[in-house]
Amino acid sequence: MLLCPSPPRWLDQALGDLDTLLLDHAHCERRAASTVLGFSFRAPEMEFAGQMSRLAREELTHFEMALRELRRRNLPFVALPPAAYAQRLATGMRKKVLDEAMVDSLVVAGIIEARSHERLVLLEAACADPHLKAFYAALVESEERHAAQMFALAERWGDPAPRIAFFAAQEAEIITAGEDVVRMHS
Numbered sequence: 420m421l422l423c424p425s426p427p428r429w430l431d432q433a434l435g436d437l438d439t440l441l442l443d444h445a446h447c448e449r450r451a452a453s454t455v456l457g458f459s460f461r462a463p464e465m466e467f468a469g470q471m472s473r474l475a476r477e478e479l480t481h482f483e484m485a486l487r488e489l490r491r492r493n494l495p496f497v498a499l500p501p502a503a504y505a506q507r508l509a510t511g512m513r514k515k516v517l518d519e520a521m522v523d524s525l526v527v528a529g530i531i532e533a534r535s536h537e538r539l540v541l542l543e544a545a546c547a548d549p550h551l552k553a554f555y556a557a558l559v560e561s562e563e564r565h566a567a568q569m570f571a572l573a574e575r576w577g578d579p580a581p582r583i584a585f586f587a588a589q590e591a592e593i594i595t596a597g598e599d600v601v602r603m604h605s
């Protein structure tokens with residue numbers, strides 16, 4: 420559903436500063452856990468809450484895996500400003516009506532997961548460090564599954580198809596423009 424591949428510029432940036440990429444990646448995984456947990460507060464039905472809890476635990480496992488990679492490279496886990504990507508992607512999200520807000524939030528989260536998956540595949544193929552390669556390979560399946568799961572869950576609150584089209588077009592513009600900083604989603 421992504422409308423454009425990552426530009427070669429991004430992979431060059433990423434491979435040129437894998438330490439910063441890894442630090443940002445750790446933050447992304449922890450943010451992903453927090454985001455899905457936040458969904459369950461907005462729609463606190465039992466089945467959905469359970470699904471979000473499992474998802475949050477999985478993202479926290481990814482966070483801990485990223486922390487292990489940081490430790491292995493003797494890097495500290497410190498604050499790092501996020502890419503502008505997620506905030507830009509959230510432009511146009513409907514917030515007033517709960518059903519619309521849930522569809523849009525889940526669709527945006529699904530698109531972020533889909534882009535993560537696309538980039539993990541690129542990193543796994545391009546990375547020379549065998550530890551990092553294995554780390555990226557271990558995450559590929561999850562993030563692909565998460566993207567599909569988010570879009571499927573969105574159907575409980577409405578028809579996600581037009582919103583996927585809207586946010587995917589917006590995402591392609593953001594990705595094509597790129598950012599100067601090295602981030603998972605720059």
Ligand SMILES: [Fe+2]
Nearest residue numbers: 448451478481
């Ligand atoms: Fe993850």
Ligand SMILES: [Fe+2]
Nearest residue numbers: 451532562565
């Ligand atoms: Fe994920």
